[in-house]
Amino acid sequence: xxxxxxxxxxxxxxxxxxxxxxxxxxxxxxxxxxxxxxxxxxxxxxxxxxxxxxxxxxxxxxxxxxxxxxxxxxxxxxxxxxxxxxxxxxxxxxxxxxxxxxxxxxxxxxxxxxxxxxxxxxxxxxxxxxxxxxxxxxxxxxxxx
Numbered sequence: 406x407x408x409x410x411x412x413x414x415x416x417x418x419x420x421x422x423x424x425x426x427x428x429x430x431x432x433x434x435x436x437x438x439x440x441x442x443x444x445x446x447x448x449x450x451x452x453x454x455x456x457x458x459x460x461x462x463x464x465x466x467x468x469x470x471x472x473x474x475x476x477x478x479x480x481x482x483x484x485x486x487x488x489x490x491x492x493x494x495x496x497x498x499x500x501x502x503x504x505x506x507x508x509x510x511x512x513x514x515x516x517x518x519x520x521x522x523x524x525x526x527x528x529x530x531x532x533x534x535x536x537x538x539x540x541x542x543x544x545x546x547x548x549x550x
């Protein structure tokens with residue numbers, strides 16, 4: 406698995422010129438913001454979700470959208486707070502890849518919610534979508550040690 410976590414303006418350069426993806430899992434943790442240092446504008450990729458755009462830049466990668474809806478400080482914090490698990494969302498067109506990422510994130514202690522495919526689920530969780538920037542917790546969640 407590879408986690409893509411670069412500023413949006415660096416996505417094309419980061420993915421261009423890489424060796425062929427051999428069905429490896431590419432976790433898309435990006436958000437479509439142009440700019441840096443507090444001066445951001447939302448990027449648009451036409452009719453696609455940003456993860457579909459990234460999938461086109463990484464042929465033969467199994468792209469899973471995840472790890473982008475909460476701020477870095479929340480990712481650095483404990484996933485379980487007062488018995489509640491922090492929620493992360495995932496989306497993918499490849500079910501086995503999605504299951505592998507869900508297993509990884511659940512193993513870290515997160516509650517993972519599947520939002521469906523890269524288009525619909527990706528649009529819900531990418532910047533500008535209704536779930537972006539939310540730091541949600543699932544209360545009463547069972548966590549298996």
